Amino acid sequence: MSTPSVQKVEDISYKDFMDNFYKLGIPVVFKNASKVWKANGLFKPEWFRKNFGERAIDKNGRKYTMNEVLDLVESSSESNPAPYPFIFDIPALMPEVLPLIEPLDLNYARPNWLSSKWFQRGNWGSVTEIFIGGPGGRFPYVHLDYYHLNAWITQLYGDKQFTVFPRGQEAYLYPKNDDPWRSDINIFEPDYNKYPLYRNATPINFTVSAGETLFIPFGTWHTAYSLTPTISVAFDQLNAKNFKPFMRDVWLFKLREGKMKAMASYAYAWLAGQSCRLAHT
Numbered sequence: 001m002s003t004p005s006v007q008k009v010e011d012i013s014y015k016d017f018m019d020n021f022y023k024l025g026i027p028v029v030f031k032n033a034s035k036v037w038k039a040n041g042l043f044k045p046e047w048f049r050k051n052f053g054e055r056a057i058d059k060n061g062r063k064y065t066m067n068e069v070l071d072l073v074e075s076s077s078e079s080n081p082a083p084y085p086f087i088f089d090i091p092a093l094m095p096e097v098l099p100l101i102e103p104l105d106l107n108y109a110r111p112n113w114l115s116s117k118w119f120q121r122g123n124w125g126s127v128t129e130i131f132i133g134g135p136g137g138r139f140p141y142v143h144l145d146y147y148h149l150n151a152w153i154t155q156l157y158g159d160k161q162f163t164v165f166p167r168g169q170e171a172y173l174y175p176k177n178d179d180p181w182r183s184d185i186n187i188f189e190p191d192y193n194k195y196p197l198y199r200n201a202t203p204i205n206f207t208v209s210a211g212e213t214l215f216i217p218f219g220t221w222h223t224a225y226s227l228t229p230t231i232s233v234a235f236d237q238l239n240a241k242n243f244k245p246f247m248r249d250v251w252l253f254k255l256r257e258g259k260m261k262a263m264a265s266y267a268y269a270w271l272a273g274q275s276c277r278l279a280h281t
């Protein structure tokens with residue numbers, strides 16, 4: 001049996017991407033899709049210090065400036081890792097960066113209904129974010145992305161290891177009862193007594209390096225581990241392909257705010273989806 005892996009592709013056509021990966025829900029790494037972004041090659045710690053050093057985020061109830069974040073990740077180590085991830089919302093905190101990541105879809109992540117005016121509301125799990133981390137920084141849990149969106153993660157500086165699980169291994173990951181998009185298993189030191197079925201799981205580990213873009217199809221369990229100081233840009237994708245599981249999540253999440261809220265949000269999202277579908281976007 002061959003070891004499952006994630007393919008790396010270079011200069012693949014849009015059609016080949018759709019036929020061989022997108023439609024089948026198979027993760028893939030694009031070696032050079034980010035060449036169309038001005039951010040490619042520009043996004044380095046010094047550049048962020050110079051231009052955005054005082055921009056600040058909150059993490060775990062603490063404020064961190066960009067300079068502090070970069071100090072932390074540059075002195076981070078396996079044995080004493082900096083917190084991970086540090087997340088900067090691009091439209092909210094660094095709108096100047098938006099023109100540097102055009103076209104956002106890298107000419108592959110389309111159609112994307114999240115760029116229509118219908119869904120640009122910030123409450124559908126849709127984000128355009130910069131992730132910053134340092135050596136030893138682990139994303140805190142294995143998970144499915146909320147709202148069953150496709151995730152696109154472009155590594156612009158450093159190396160990050162990703163782990164994905166082939167579809168169909170849900171039962172081996174013990175989704176949490178109160179949050180079935182997350183697992184409590186520590187994949188680095190699995191507790192097989194507590195999670196015996198995890199022995200059957202076949203995690204696929206691979207490194208995404210500067211310039212490379214990872215496509216994580218909806219419904220793919222995944223997590224990440226920063227190997228060096230890293231800077232990446234993440235955005236999401238929604239269209240007819242994942243609209244059904246998206247709507248299911250809209251219902252489940254909004255139900256937490258009550259049945260009226262769930263019905264109103266569901267109706268709105270459904271209508272928005274029909275409009276996007278008709279617009280062929």
Ligand SMILES: O=C(O)CCC(=O)C(=O)O
Nearest residue numbers: 085131139145153223224
């Ligand atoms: O750390 C990363 O780059 C992965 C982030 C991720 O999976 C998420 O934010 O949903």
Ligand SMILES: [Fe+2]
Nearest residue numbers: 144145151222
């Ligand atoms: Fe994720």
